[in-house]
Amino acid sequence: MNSSSSSPKVPIPTLERLATYLRFLIDLEASHVETISSTDVEKQTGINAAQFRKDLSYFGEFGKPGVGYNVQELQARIARILKIDQLQPIMVIGAGNLGSALIGYPGLTEHKFHIAAAFDRDPAKIGCLQGNLMILDEADVCTVNADIGARIAIICVPASAAQGVADTAILAGVKVILNFAPIILRVPERIVVRNVSFLQELAVLSYHLSSDTKK
Amino acid sequence: MNSSSSSPKVPIPTLERLATYLRFLIDLEASHVETISSTDVEKQTGINAAQFRKDLSYFGEFGKPGVGYNVQELQARIARILKIDQLQPIMVIGAGNLGSALIGYPGLTEHKFHIAAAFDRDPAKIGCLQGNLMILDEADVCTVNADIGARIAIICVPASAAQGVADTAILAGVKVILNFAPIILRVPERIVVRNVSFLQELAVLSYHLSSDTKK
DNA sequence: GGCACGCTGTGATGAAATTCACAATCGCCT
DNA sequence: AGGCGATTGTGAATTTCATCACAGCGTGCC
Numbered sequence A, B: 001m002n003s004s005s006s007s008p009k010v011p012i013p014t015l016e017r018l019a020t021y022l023r024f025l026i027d028l029e030a031s032h033v034e035t036i037s038s039t040d041v042e043k044q045t046g047i048n049a050a051q052f053r054k055d056l057s058y059f060g061e062f063g064k065p066g067v068g069y070n071v072q073e074l075q076a077r078i079a080r081i082l083k084i085d086q087l088q089p090i091m092v093i094g095a096g097n098l099g100s101a102l103i104g105y106p107g108l109t110e111h112k113f114h115i116a117a118a119f120d121r122d123p124a125k126i127g128c129l130q131g132n133l134m135i136l137d138e139a140d141v142c143t144v145n146a147d148i149g150a151r152i153a154i155i156c157v158p159a160s161a162a163q164g165v166a167d168t169a170i171l172a173g174v175k176v177i178l179n180f181a182p183i184i185l186r187v188p189e190r191i192v193v194r195n196v197s198f199l200q201e202l203a204v205l206s207y208h209l210s211s212d213t214k215k
Numbered sequence C: 001g002g003c004a005c006g007c008t009g010t011g012a013t014g015a016a017a018t019t020c021a022c023a024a025t026c027g028c029c030t
Numbered sequence D: 001a002g003g004c005g006a007t008t009g010t011g012a013a014t015t016t017c018a019t020c021a022c023a024g025c026g027t028g029c030c
Helices: A012-030 A038-045 A049-057 A071-081 A097-103 A106-110 A138-148 A159-171 A198-209 B012-030 B038-045 B049-057 B071-081 B097-103 B106-110 B138-148 B159-171 B198-209
Strands: A088-093 A113-120 A133-137 A152-155 A176-179 A192-195 B088-093 B113-120 B133-137 B152-155 B176-179 B192-195
Touching: A012 A038, A012 A049, A012 A071, A012 B198, A038 A049, A088 A097, A088 A138, A088 A159, A088 B198, A097 A113, A097 B097, A106 A113, A106 B198, A113 A138, A113 B198, A133 A138, A138 A159, A152 A159, A152 B198, A159 A176, A176 B198, A192 B198, A198 B012, A198 B088, A198 B106, A198 B113, A198 B152, A198 B176, A198 B192, B012 B038, B012 B049, B012 B071, B038 B049, B088 B097, B088 B138, B088 B159, B097 B113, B106 B113, B113 B138, B133 B138, B138 B159, B152 B159, B159 B176
Parallel strands: A088 A113, A088 A152, A113 A133, A152 A176, A176 A192, B088 B113, B088 B152, B113 B133, B152 B176, B176 B192
Antiparallel strands: none
16 A cells, blocks of 8 residues: 555565564564563563464564574574665655655664765755765765665655656666655656655544543 | 553544545645545545445534535634644654654644643753754653643653553643554553554555565 | 464455546526 | 536445354374
8 A cells, every 4th residue: 555566575564573573583583582482572562472473474484483582693684585685775865854864773783774875955955964964965866876876765854846756766766765745756667665654544543533532 | 552541432444434535524624635435535545435425424413415525614624623723732752763753843833733842851961952852851741731632642762661641741731642652551441542653554564565475 | 292372375355446437407598 | 407527425346354163283191
C-alpha cells in the first residue's frame, strides 16, 4: 500500500517487523542474552509468537526446536536480509529543520546507514556545514551521486518541491525513496517509495480522541 | 498492528487514507477545483476508486451519483471526522534534533495542531526558547498539563528514556501518543500509540535494494 | 538409552482489507 | 419529458495477512 512495487513473496508487514526484531535483538545482545524463544519475544514485544516464527520462515530456518534462537546469530542474519550489514550510502535532499535533524541523528550510523551527501536549493544554506557534512547545491545531485552511488534518497523538502526532487533523484540513480513530504509521489514502477507523515499519524491519533466519552 | 486499541468499526488503514484525502482535498481547494469524482482521485493519487468510496462510506454519504464530490464540503467533513477542525493542543517531550524540528514545522499549525508545551530533561535546554516556545522541565509534565489539557503527546526522547516519559505523559492525562523512539511502548489498553521509525522505514527500503539485479 | 518436555516450522483456518461489479441515482441533452 | 452517460454506495468475491494447532525435532533427565 505504501510501496509501488514489492518482492514476489515476502509480505511488507513482515519486513516492517523484521526491523523491529533487529532492534530488539541488538538490545538483547547488549544485555548479554544468548538465546531467546519465540514466546519470550511475544512476552517482551507483544508480537504474537507464531507471527515471529512465520516471519522468519520466509527466509529459512533460524532456531533449534526445544531451545530457541541464538540472539547474536539471528541478529546478524536479519541484518543481512535487510542489507544493513554493510554501510549503505544515503542522500538527503532538503536541509531544513527535518533534514538537519536526520543528519544529526546518531541512530542512523548505528544501523549502518551513512548520509553521504545533503542537498538544498537555498543559496543561504549551500556551502554551510551541518555537523561535518557540507550542504551541496540541489542542482548537482546527479553529478555528485555519480561519485557517491547512493541508491537511497530521503526527501525532506516542502510538498510543493517534492515531486521535482524525486524526479531528479531517480535520474541520479536512486532506487528507493523515503518521502517525508505530505504528498503522493508519482514514480516509475521499479522505484520503491515509503512515506512518513507526521500529519497522517497525528490525524489518526486525533480521530481516536473521539472515542473518549470522558469530557 | 500499530495501535493498542481501535474503534469498533472503522479499519485503521481507512483512517490513514482519510488523512491523505484531506491533504489532497486541501490542495485541490487551493487550485479552485470545485468537484471531483472517485475516478479522478484514483488518477491523481493512485488510490483505487472503490477504495476511496468505501472509505467514505464508513461515515455516511458524501457524493452525488453522476456528479462526484464537492471538494470544499468533503474536505470540511473529513476534517471534522478526524477532529482536526479545531485547534488541538499537543505536548512534545524531548527537545533534541527531532523535537526541535517538530516545533518548527509549519505544517502542524496548518492542520490545526498546536504545540502547547515542550519538555526536556537536560538542564542546559530547560528555559531556552525554541521558536517562541520555552522548553520546560520534564519533571513538570503533570502540573503543566493540568493547565494545558493536551491529550496528545509526541515522544522524541532516546529509546532508553521513552518508556519512562510515556508513563509520565499518561499520568498527566494524555490519551494518545506519537512515539518516535525505536522501541515498543507498554501502555494501558485505553491508550492509543502510533510509532514512527525512520530506521524501520529505511530498513524496508534497504531490503528492496536487493531486487535490483543490476550491479 | 529412552521418555517427556519445550520449542520450532508450517499447513490449515480464520480474520481483515481490498477490489470487483452492479443496482440505484443524478443531471444533462434532445 | 424521457432516455443516456456518468458516478455513487455497497453486497459479494478475492486477496492478503494473522492466528491456530500440530507434527517433528532436540535436549536433558532419569
